[in-house]
Amino acid sequence: MSVLVYTENWDGKFKKLSFELVSYAAGVAKLLNTTVAAVSIGRVEENELKKLGNYGAVKIISVNNDQLVSLDSQAYASVISEISVKEGASVIVFANNNTGKAVAPRVSVRLKAGVGSGVSRLPLNVDPFTVYKRTYSGNAFAHVIIKSAVKIITLAQNSFDLIETANNATIEILNISVDPSLLKTSVKDVQKQSGKIVLTDADIVVSGGRGMKSADNWSPLIELATLLGAATACSRPVSDEGWRPHDEHTGQTGKIIAPNLYIAVGISGATQHLAGISSSKYIVAINSDKDAPVFEAAQYGIVGDAMKVLPKLVAAVKEIKK
Amino acid sequence: MKILVCISNVPDTTTKIKFAGGNSSIDTTGVQWVINPWDELSLTRALELKDDAATGIKSVTVIHVGNAASEPTIRKALAIGADDGIRVNAESPDAWYVASQIAEVVKNDQFDIILCGIESSDYNGSVVGGMVAEFLGIPSVSAVSGINIENGQPVLTREIDGGKEIIALSAPFVAIVQKGIAKEPRIAAMRGIMMARSKPVKLIDPVAVEPLTLISVFEKPAPRTACKYIDADNAEQLIDLLQNEAKVI
Incomplete structure (x- = not known):
């Protein structure tokens, strides 16, 4: 045995x-x-x-x-x-x-x-x-x-x-x-993105939702992720809109992840989204709607506009990395 | 070529899950039942392949292991566009039982491509597709996000960590599919709903199989601690808490 x-x-x-x-x-x-x-x-x-x-x-x-x-x-x-x-x-x-x-x-x-x-x-x-x-x-x-x-x-x-x-x-x-x-299958081609942190392996994930408002607003979120050594992710509406690639979609029908820290920015927290991230050890919610369900799943929350909050977080992380 | 799509009947994904029978089963009162989301995407892709005459796909059949109560889910699949259905008339106690039944049907009625969703949204097992393939002794590819037929040759896209692989293989095979296989699930049109009523659903008696697993009890996830709010004007305090209280950065 x-x-x-x-x-x-x-x-x-x-x-x-x-x-x-x-x-x-x-x-x-x-x-x-x-x-x-x-x-x-x-x-x-x-x-x-x-x-x-x-x-x-x-x-x-x-x-x-x-x-x-x-x-x-x-x-x-x-x-x-x-x-x-x-x-x-x-x-x-x-x-x-x-x-x-x-x-x-x-x-x-x-x-x-x-x-x-x-x-x-x-x-x-x-x-x-x-x-x-x-x-x-x-x-x-x-x-x-x-x-x-x-x-x-x-x-x-x-x-x-x-x-x-x-x-x-x-x-x-x-x-x-x-x-x-x-042996009946053969791999004809492999397409790999180099240098990107694999979402399912990441200890920290910074994820954006519809509250990011446009595909053009992503740079502070990416900067925060880079500073934290985190992978980036998104909610389903964001990948459906084409703001971010489909392989970043976390949620019930997308990737199911369990990082140590999940930072949800501008994500309301629909049941289907929470199904993909609920095993995270810590969840941070940043959302302008104080009644968003994501706050019920989060241990830390900030009620505010992502575009105003993200630069403050970036500055604070830069400060501790000094 | 013939495609078989395995479909599971699951509570709508927004259902608030409650238990019954001393927490040994879910309380089905008021539950809306739907086709498992990944199975619905499989069906959509199967129909897209059939719509393209160049693929040589002649028919799309759906199979479900379940009792009469799940008949509306099969009819819905027929309304979306499947040609016919098969229902193995039995409760589905575990994945082993379900896979055994599906494999038995395929042994008696050959299919070239068998599609299964990567998991069912109720049991989250992710094993039926691979089991069916092994029972039949045919190849299976998991994490499939694309299926095409190129000059009669099936070509699959498999998701791997940080990328994709393109895989060639010959039918018969099982593809276990995930997000990406089809853009949006196809929706039944009125004409499809009318036509579904006259499409055949074959009723098959189960073969005797002993399940290998048993759910003894369900429990709810532990409640999370209440959210600690940080004022947006002092957002930098969050970083301090994550570093010194939660100790995650």
Whole structure:
């Protein structure tokens, strides 16, 4: 018996999310009186792999195979399932991100393992195995009992703190070749914006809504974000109007994020918007309408015109950065 | 080619969620039921592809696993433009059960492209599409924000961190779609509503499947602390609070 965790890498590097996953898996392993094995797929150097040991992985299994350079969910699921069986995993942990959502359900079918997705706490109980998950887009949480012998958990990003431990990890390089009949997708082109902070990774997000009044008014918001090392985001009407790109839309049908700090500027706070940001640790609302629902979700609020408030915030951040 | 669009029946996204039965289920009193927003976008894109003769898409079918109460949601999909519907006549206890039922239908009635929304706005599971693909042993691509057919070859756009990938693959496959797949959901016109009444909805009995998960209880999110207001004329105080009180900058 063990807890297996899939740790994705980005160009050979792990991110904070990877370490959250390992810390979480170590917490689950402790409840079950067992240990954590981490699986990495792709070219990751040994000193990078070793970092997973700092958060409680006892065994690190590295699969590096030319067939697995880009994400093919069918092939990845076959590799992870094979390792799970070999390791006798009773719990498998994925991130509840694009990759986890692509691979976890396929592993579920291969291993007849029930899935608890978007989980944000350690299991509430180990018998029956009960997880705590987000439902109704954050308007409710559910206690879900997973009845199968093998359980799959997808962990919500930024929901679990890093826990460092003594590193006793061993690294195993595993050669697995994938049946070519499982490789049916091919990536023809990759289009990446360089230098932009990835919205779902950002610790701080500064987001603008209709209260910004026009596409031309964004520069103080961007300046504030740059000074804070924050990503920029927007509400749905803003991306629909074309003031900002669609990939910045946060909300129920856009990106769902959970930064440490979310600053909502000129956003009224419709249910659909709050559904995408309600897991943020701190929410700041800046809005000229004192009755805007966003203030009910916020810990800090300023009732005022964004165009007057933003320059003051920019000046104040410059002052503390001196 | 034939497209199958999987649709889920969910409470309208502005619904104030309340619970019933000792917090084990939601209180459906007064709830407006709608097509899950991502499924509605999938359906819209499927119909756009069918409208373009060059794609070779011949039909768009919708499938739903649910009891008779969800019939209006299927009719709405037909009114928007789907050619026909399939309802597996069963409550949907969990994703495993729903995916098993959909896969069973596809085994008996071949479809080339199966579209699923990235999640349902009620359970937020994000797993049915991938499960259906694995049950059928066919490829699946998740986080899809674009589908085209170019010279008979399906081409998908997949969202990745900070960018996009263009992916080629052959049918049959499952595409798990998100925002961007279609601009706005298509709205049913009066003619569509009239025509929907005579479109066929096939009723299928479920196969016996044991669910793997069970919701024991729901709870509301913890209430947030009351908002602390800062005077707009002294907005710079906010930065001090974020740095020294919340300690987030």
